[in-house]
Amino acid sequence: MMGTKFAAACAVGSMTLATALLATSAAPAWALDGDPIAGQAIFQRICQNCHSIDVGVNKVGPSLWHVVGRQPASVQGFDYSDAMRGNKTPWDVTALDSYLADPRGDVHGVKMFFKGLGDARDRADVIAYLQTKQ
Numbered sequence: 001m002m003g004t005k006f007a008a009a010c011a012v013g014s015m016t017l018a019t020a021l022l023a024t025s026a027a028p029a030w031a032l033d034g035d036p037i038a039g040q041a042i043f044q045r046i047c048q049n050c051h052s053i054d055v056g057v058n059k060v061g062p063s064l065w066h067v068v069g070r071q072p073a074s075v076q077g078f079d080y081s082d083a084m085r086g087n088k089t090p091w092d093v094t095a096l097d098s099y100l101a102d103p104r105g106d107v108h109g110v111k112m113f114f115k116g117l118g119d120a121r122d123r124a125d126v127i128a129y130l131q132t133k134q
């Protein structure tokens with residue numbers, strides 16, 4: 001149900017997304033306001049096994065420096081899945097939230113062998129952390 005809400009809001013742009021989230025009682029306000037410090041800890045515990053935050057450093061996964069706002073599959077030298085190459089939705093907050101909720105779900109294929117972050121607050125925190133790495 002969150003998915004539908006995000007997808008619907010996404011279509012009409014991020015300002016409207018903010019409004020939609022604030023106007024809906026079921027939507028958590030912190031979805032827009034993650035904690036980068038908590039996000040860094042989550043990143044170091046989970047994502048760092050496969051991702052570096054440094055420019056140009058690819059591990060099992062591509063470097064996540066400057067990921068927020070960039071096109072998917074745009075890191076030079078990383079061998080992305082066909083599904084990720086075919087993904088044309090820029091990594092905005094909404095796209096990251098839905099990818100990280102279920103990386104192996106229907107959107108982006110199966111190359112990231114990671115079950116995802118089930119907790120929306122964890123996702124908001126990690127995204128807030130990634131936003132500091134621009």
Ligand code: HEC
Pocket residue numbers: 043046047048049050051060061062064067071072073074075079080081082083084085091096100108109110111112113114117126
């Ligand atoms: C087990 C290894 C693994 C873990 C853990 C992992 N990832 Fe990934 N990630 C990958 C791989 C591999 C890809 C490339 C996916 C593809 O090509 O389909 C990827 C792709 C991505 C992308 C798309 C990057 C781009 O350049 O388009 C993002 C964003 C991302 N991961 C974020 C995260 C975050 C945030 C975490 C921690 C919450 C995380 N990943 C945990 C392996 C991992």
